[in-house]
Amino acid sequence: MSVLTEKQEDLIDDKTVEQYIPDEPFDYTIEHSDDYYEQYIENFVPNTKKRLFYRFVKRSFDIVASLMAMIVFLPIMLVIAIVIRFDSKGKVIFKQKRVGRNGKSFYCYKFRTMRTDAPRDCATSRLENPDQYMTRVGRTLRRFSLDELPQLFCVFVGSMSFIGYRPLILSEEKCNGMRRRLNVFSVRPGISGYAQVLGRDNVYYKNKAVLDAEYVKKASLMLDLKLIFKTVAVVLKREGNHDEKSERKPK
8 A cells, every 4th residue: 555646756846645545635744543554554565575686786876975975075074073062062973872774773873963961862853842952053053954964974884875764763662663563674774765855854753654664665776866866955945844943843
């Protein structure tokens, strides 16, 4: 059962999903009924093909592209590191355990955007007032997604990919549980993915698992390239980024 229209799969800017389960429009920004998700999970048929050629090319691309990107962005990353050091106390790089391929945890790296007294193992969206912990530099880094640059190293070593599902912290049990049931963890997590280009922070957490499952099922080299280009456009337009707003949706 697919929840994505042909237009959506082609990543046309129309962001309306018109698949019905059974008569309810799939709006990925809101919470649907428990029966809605259970029916989707029950009817979901994962792609069990090994796709060896695709996996080989994808991993080769990740290694080469991440290495080149680290070289190109090295001066920018050095400047960011210096600014963070002067702006606030604490380490430049923030590392956090997240759920990756085969459900195993790995360290995800980011430039530190929060103060050292911020809760460590809590998603930013779950904080009652995240702005109180945000540093001045951190706010700017998040606005332009520059805090994600250290994840290029994660891509290079193989714990992440450029495109996949966005890895969550271990305490995000509900979404991780859905991902596990939908076979999402059969692939590497990504810096970006379906949920990021179709709404980012506006996507309700259970719907992220649905979109992740759809990506894993339909993954291809052409789709990955489309998602990469679409990600660049979304970041430049700062679409769906709640760090731009004082109000955040609960996840």
